[in-house]
Amino acid sequence: MFEILEKKSLNPTVTLMRIYAPKVARKAEPGQFIILRTDSEGERIPLTVADYDRESGSVTIIFQIVGATTEKLNHLNEGDCLQDFVGPLGRATETEGLKKVAVVGGGVGCAIAYPVAKKLHELGVEVHSVVGFRNKDLVILEDEFKAASSKFVLMSDDGTAGEKGLVTDALKKLIESGEKYDRVITIGPLIMMKFVCQLTKQYEIPTVASMNPIMIDGTGMCGGCRLTVGGQTKFACVDGPEFDGHLIDFDEAMARGAMYRDFERKAHDDACNLFKGVE
Amino acid sequence: MPNMSLKRNEMPVQAPDVRNKNFKEVALGYTEEQAIDEAKRCLNCKNKPCSTGCPVQIDIPAFIAQVAQGNFAEAYKIITKSSSLPAVCGRVCPQETQCESKCVRGVKGEPVAIGRLERFVADWHNSQPETTVEKPVSNGHKVAIIGSGPSGLACAGDLAKKGYDVTVFEALHIAGGVLSYGIPEFRLPKSIVQKEIEGLKALGVKVETNTVVGKTISIDELMQEEGFESVFIGSGAGLPRFMNIKGENLNGVYSANEFLTRINLMKAYKDGSSTPIKAGTKAVIVGGGNVAMDAARCAKRLGADVTIVYRRTEKELPARAEEVEHAMEEGIEFKFLTNPTEITSTDKGWVKGVICQQMKLSEPDASGRAKPVPIDGAFFEIEADCVIMSIGTSPNPLIKSTTEGLDTQKWGGIIADDNGLTSKTGVYAGGDAVTGAATVILAMGAGKKAAAAMDEYIQNK
Numbered sequence: 045m046f047e048i049l050e051k052k053s054l055n056p057t058v059t060l061m062r063i064y065a066p067k068v069a070r071k072a073e074p075g076q077f078i079i080l081r082t083d084s085e086g087e088r089i090p091l092t093v094a095d096y097d098r099e100s101g102s103v104t105i106i107f108q109i110v111g112a113t114t115e116k117l118n119h120l121n122e123g124d125c126l127q128d129f130v131g132p133l134g135r136a137t138e139t140e141g142l143k144k145v146a147v148v149g150g151g152v153g154c155a156i157a158y159p160v161a162k163k164l165h166e167l168g169v170e171v172h173s174v175v176g177f178r179n180k181d182l183v184i185l186e187d188e189f190k191a192a193s194s195k196f197v198l199m200s201d202d203g204t205a206g207e208k209g210l211v212t213d214a215l216k217k218l219i220e221s222g223e224k225y226d227r228v229i230t231i232g233p234l235i236m237m238k239f240v241c242q243l244t245k246q247y248e249i250p251t252v253a254s255m256n257p258i259m260i261d262g263t264g265m266c267g268g269c270r271l272t273v274g275g276q277t278k279f280a281c282v283d284g285p286e287f288d289g290h291l292i293d294f295d296e297a298m299a300r301g302a303m304y305r306d307f308e309r310k311a312h313d314d315a316c317n318l319f320k321g322v323e
Numbered sequence: 324m325p326n327m328s329l330k331r332n333e334m335p336v337q338a339p340d341v342r343n344k345n346f347k348e349v350a351l352g353y354t355e356e357q358a359i360d361e362a363k364r365c366l367n368c369k370n371k372p373c374s375t376g377c378p379v380q381i382d383i384p385a386f387i388a389q390v391a392q393g394n395f396a397e398a399y400k401i402i403t404k405s406s407s408l409p410a411v412c413g414r415v416c417p418q419e420t421q422c423e424s425k426c427v428r429g430v431k432g433e434p435v436a437i438g439r440l441e442r443f444v445a446d447w448h449n450s451q452p453e454t455t456v457e458k459p460v461s462n463g464h465k466v467a468i469i470g471s472g473p474s475g476l477a478c479a480g481d482l483a484k485k486g487y488d489v490t491v492f493e494a495l496h497i498a499g500g501v502l503s504y505g506i507p508e509f510r511l512p513k514s515i516v517q518k519e520i521e522g523l524k525a526l527g528v529k530v531e532t533n534t535v536v537g538k539t540i541s542i543d544e545l546m547q548e549e550g551f552e553s554v555f556i557g558s559g560a561g562l563p564r565f566m567n568i569k570g571e572n573l574n575g576v577y578s579a580n581e582f583l584t585r586i587n588l589m590k591a592y593k594d595g596s597s598t599p600i601k602a603g604t605k606a607v608i609v610g611g612g613n614v615a616m617d618a619a620r621c622a623k624r625l626g627a628d629v630t631i632v633y634r635r636t637e638k639e640l641p642a643r644a645e646e647v648e649h650a651m652e653e654g655i656e657f658k659f660l661t662n663p664t665e666i667t668s669t670d671k672g673w674v675k676g677v678i679c680q681q682m683k684l685s686e687p688d689a690s691g692r693a694k695p696v697p698i699d700g701a702f703f704e705i706e707a708d709c710v711i712m713s714i715g716t717s718p719n720p721l722i723k724s725t726t727e728g729l730d731t732q733k734w735g736g737i738i739a740d741d742n743g744l745t746s747k748t749g750v751y752a753g754g755d756a757v758t759g760a761a762t763v764i765l766a767m768g769a770g771k772k773a774a775a776a777m778d779e780y781i782q783n784k
Contacts, residue, residue: 067539071539081496085596086597087589087597087598088496088589113597127496128496128532128533129533130494130496130534130535130539131535131538132538132539133535260581260584260589261494263535263538263561263719263721264561264562264720264721265504265584265719266563266580266581266584267563267565267577267580267581268578270572271572272572277567277571277572282720282721296672299573299671299672300574300672302672303574303601304599304601307599311597311599
């Protein structure tokens, strides 16, 4: 069984868990993801690998409590077990030949951006990290990013942490100041990634965006995670999750992400009510 | 005296307007009396033409003779000598093109209902108190099976009976492959699939779910690090095809795989399921195979008005006649000679309709069927809020792309000889992963053949 070895709240809506899953830990690389189920009746949800430790056989996931399943997941504690935990799925982040990279993360997406920054840093790549949050209460992994980056810029929507503004403002400033990146890697809300990609396109900087669409099996079987990249249909689970950000149809991806919003809202409310009853 | 009735015994079914609102099994199975009466229609032909039509060569007249005498346990023994999954095959085999097509009684009148009898015998066996299965004596050799669908289960069963230490690796959280995620409950109850798998476990077969071979572990690692002496690849044909027409990524468009997986594997049809599904109010299913019928009948049960569009005519439908008939009885509309060219959108990115082109048949194509050609300018739109693409599947490339030295066809099928041997020593393959999408029984047959070859390979090593 997949035991929860450690649970830590990173901010009021984001939780870190370290899960015992030696087979996954043995193979996991930054950029890949896992699929889990909390219980035998649960849905399958994909979460990106935030960290792994091959020796202790553990995989770290970081999730935002947004729906019924993440709500249920957040109610599990150290010592509890997950029903299912499968992976690592998808392709790992490509790091070959990179010398200087800007990693741009937004919100809980920073949890996925961090292991990429860390891996690049370990490979001797010069990493500049630009991370954005709505306000200071939501900031996660600040120290970790600092340790993995030669330059670190923190942005917040309301100015309560770091500078006030969007990650695109900060990235633009860096580029304008003469920083030459051979790649930008962006992970965060679709709308943020869309604007990051629009910006880097102007400067012709190759950009990779990590997609996290709705999926079921994660092995190429259902096609639920499909998206359009350069006019072609791709499956995020096997062809991605990282794609050329300048070719992704973000508007379509945003529409697809909203496909079950009414269902999800109701399921989340039901789950919250259930836990209210328990507590 | 044989029963000389020209007509076979009808199998009781749920009434169409009742069953199209529930997910319970449609066909209810013979009673003992019906089974014995039907079995008596068999002439017990010496040359057994029916058995030659069976991909796994069940001794059909022999088991039917036992049914006729009420010796159901004996009948079960005879079937399971050749078939590992009788309760499954009795339900989903296309008997009308296999065993029953060769039945002498079919020359004048209806053939003996072999499939229904097989199902009866298997269900009778499953309803008996559990008998303890004796685990075969171990021969100390380890083999791995990739995929727990029909070919993998058949291969696992045969090898376990020979004393092999068998481990089946499954990517999903439940074993059964297409039997679990693809074929709906109303055609193949999942309790039956699980019962068959429990039977294999009783023989000592280990099933490791949540293991994606190619990702979690590679075939080379299984053989070099984990000590498996031979591997069988039964990973199926799970990659859905799309038409590559405009609007295919709109909200409300599913592959049949996704639609059926949500329903069958994730139980999205049940109230309170944590997995959502949207069959809409007007669903259009594209395709004419068994999977299209399954998707259509599921959508109907979820409350949608359902139309199947198919580019040829009723005569060319690749689905089993019985499935088509059941779908029609349940109120599903068919539009033949109809080919989608575009899916239209609401301003919110949801499906609004399907633009189709009228087709006509011309000369036979490579498949031997009349080729559908479009009629210029003959377009019309069908209103829809859900579209399910059911135009076939290809082998999943995951294993090919992660296994060095494994040769595949251009279209992705693994290349294997008649015994399932691939281009890699000790590695065998069978089922849809080799042939492309086919039937449960053909996959089972391939699994059994490979099991025999793997046994020979290991014993002669």
